[in-house]
Amino acid sequence: VRYLEAIRYKSNAVSNQVWPWILQEIRPTLNELGISTPEDLGYDKPELTLKSIDDM
Template structure:
């Protein structure tokens, strides 16, 4: 109920609103969106790489950018992953780095066996340089107390 009230108040502030059949109808509230992106893949990669390479990046900004990348329908290029890992190292947040690698693995989806080894191969020198372990090296891919998957039963 509170969320509905807040949305209605926000609607009232944006444009002219009419009350019709106990519903708020907004007239004049425009949404400026484009269904097409004018940014090329190279520009996209360069933008995120530059964002993570900023010296003054803080924890919130790093997490926000990683969360934005995870919300997109793509697997980040290795150079973006490398820039993110270096940002995590500058912030001294190794847990975030391992979690981001884990998120990149999950973003590979059904092509995990093809894409993830390639990404690991490309970022391996950076991982070794920064002293960051992968989730597999830490044993996070095999939880200690996990129950067997009921769908893996053979017979």
């Protein structure tokens, strides 16, 4: 997953169209291996934007 985060970061620096294409190409393999994407795990959003358990 950390490897996918690095690829996403580097590809977005070049173009916003690269990451969706890469994800489209590797999605079948990820599904076969049972690997989640950073977006599926919630790693695409900073933790500070999440509600604190003290505020719930």
